[in-house]
Structures are given as C-alpha cells and as structure tokens.
Amino acid sequence: MQQILWAEILFKAIGGAIMIFAPVTAIRLAGFARPVSSFGPRLLGAVFLGVGVGIWIGLQFPTARGAIGPAGLVPINLMAAGALSYHLILGSAAPSRRGKFVVILLTIAFLGFGFLEIAHV
DSSP: OHHHHHHHHHHHHHHHHHHHHSHHHHHHHHTOOOOSOSHHHHHHHHHHHHHHHHHHHHHHOTTOTTOOOHHHHHHHHHHHHHHHHHHHHHTOSOSSHHHHHHHHHHHHHHHHHHHHHHHHO
16 A cells, blocks of 8 residues: 555655646646646645645654545545546547647546555555
8 A cells, every 4th residue: 555655645746846846848748738827737736746745744654643545535536537537528638639648647547546545445
C-alpha cells in the first residue's frame, strides 16, 4: 500500500509544483487551450501539491490527525477522473489531439489510483 501512496505523492506533488511555477507553459505543452489568467491553473496546482503533502504527512507521521489516507483519496481520484471523462464524452476536453491524449492519460491515472486504493482499503 505504501508504494501506491508514494506513487500518488509523486504524481500529485510534481504535477502541482509544475502547475504552480509554470502553469501557462505546462498547459501549452499539454495541448490545452491557453487560459485567460494563470490564477485557475495555479490554484489547481496548489490543491494538488497540498494533497500530496497531506499524503506524505500520513506516511511519515501515522498518528497525525488530519492526514489524507487511502480512504480519503478514493473520492478525490474518482471525482477527478469523472470530471475529466465528462469533458472527454462531451468532446470539450481539449482543442488538440495531444491535449485529448493527455486528458485520457490523466483519467486512466486517476481511475487507476482510485481503484487500487479501493482494493487496499
């Protein structure tokens, strides 16, 4: 179980840090539409980084209260996958093929983490 959580820490913390420090560049490289402001992507990056730190705190300090554990990560991952797949189904995920491919990969990653955590809870 700890390997899954460490993989999720890396996934969320690295993605969050990239979105905080280089949101417009990351969005352009991923093939998404350029945002009007970098506020939204930076806020999303801060949330992802915060989730990654919450998981890390739970692993490093098992008796800590308020840490995010596997049971709390299941709805986070499944809701993220649901939101991404909603836009894939409607055809509004991204303007380019590369962007749609990135959304598909992210959806699969979120579903994978969610189902792995369900299996270990």
